[in-house]
Amino acid sequence: MPYLLTSTLLFLAALIIIYWIHNQYHLDVVVEPATPPANAPLISICIPARNEEKNIRACVESALGQDYPNLEVIVLDDRSTDSTLTQLSGFASRDSRLLPISGKELPAGWAGKPHALFQASAAAHGEWLCFVDADTFLAPNAISACYAKALETHVDMFTTMNEQILGSFWEKVVMPLVMTALSVGFSPRKVNDPNSRDAIANGQFILIRRSVYDSIGGHEKVKDQIVEDKAISEQVKWNGHRLVVADGMKVIRTRMYTDLPSMWEGWTKNIYLGLSGHPALLLLGAFGALLALMAALFLPLWTLLGIGWLFNGGTWLAVVIIVQSLSVWAWLIYFRVRVNRGMKISAWYALTTPLGAGVFAAMMLASAWKVISGQGVTWRGRKYHAK
Helix, strand or coil: HHHHHEEEEEEHHHHHHHHHHHHCCCCEEEEECCCCCCCCEEEEEEEECCCCCHHHHHHHHHHHCCCCCCCEEEEEEEECCCCHHHHHHHHHHHHHHHEEEEECCCCCCCCHHHHHHHHHHCCHHHHHEECCCEEEEEEEHHHHHHHHHHHCCCEEEEECCCCCCCCCCHHHHHHHHHHHHHHHCHHHHHHHHCCCCCCCCCCCEEEEEEEHHHHHHHHHHCCCCCCCCHEEEEEHHHHCCCEEEEEECCCCCCCCCCCCHHHHHHHHHHHHHHCCCCCCHHHHHHHHHHHHHHHHHHHHHHHHHHHHHCCCHHHHHHHHHHHHHHHHHHHHHHHHHHHHHHHHCCCCHHHHHHHHHHHHHHEEEHHHHHHHHCCCCHHHHHHECCC
């Protein structure tokens, strides 16, 4: 009976936790396709690029292929060591709207991406600045649609959550779980509430009024911040300007990583920076790692223990425990299938949840150790320590 009582408590807790985790992602503002505006102010698309030879062609082509009638595209080559700059030069000779810039050496006290965007914005002439990552690809009507939604919502800074392109096995196993974890970490409804101090932005796509950008000090204000998108969103909102995060999946796509090593490097960096300097978040991260480990290890063990007990005289008590564990499995798989369909990957990848949870837990623990040990992280050939 004590085994049954313990199993029942775990059963009820698991059902509640799984439901809660999978019902935190409320993107009420949705970007819909829109026609180009009649009186279109100049929008400057600013793209930072450091060793992006795999992505830069498709990214720039998508930016230049917009139906928005009045734009310029500025690409800041952040001292790449690959063919990024060569490809940009070829584009510029064919389209006068493209301005490629060779980035200057990183000054002391600056992080790489803020410095790249600072340089790009200095060359921009638009009434609006649109910061787009080099691994992000815009549908032909993306700028028109986002600009229309920004006007409709009366915002000063507009950012989107985008469709994630998942190609490799490990992307499909790990990324859906990471995105679910991120949905727990922030509430779009609180971000969009002007009475809340919650602020976040997705650096893959940010549209901001130039006047507001200048008034808050631009990227120079957040020059030492590696997570510069969140830092600048805080400057916008905390200075009384309107910030909105929206669902941009119908018009914007991003391919963040292509394999497990790059995904490990990228997400351990992001998690490390999120946990650094925040003891409460460090504890929350440890709790998240524990939940992921439970999904990876305990759920399969729970069922096996019930089966083992059944074959060793467990009678109906063991059967109840087996049914409880399998019910939790079914509940979890149901929600993971929903997530996977939303991310346009096969529902069968829901069955890899324990594997993905194990990798995610390892990333969380590795990041926590880097925080505790003060090791710092390496990203795109540069070493960073949290402030």
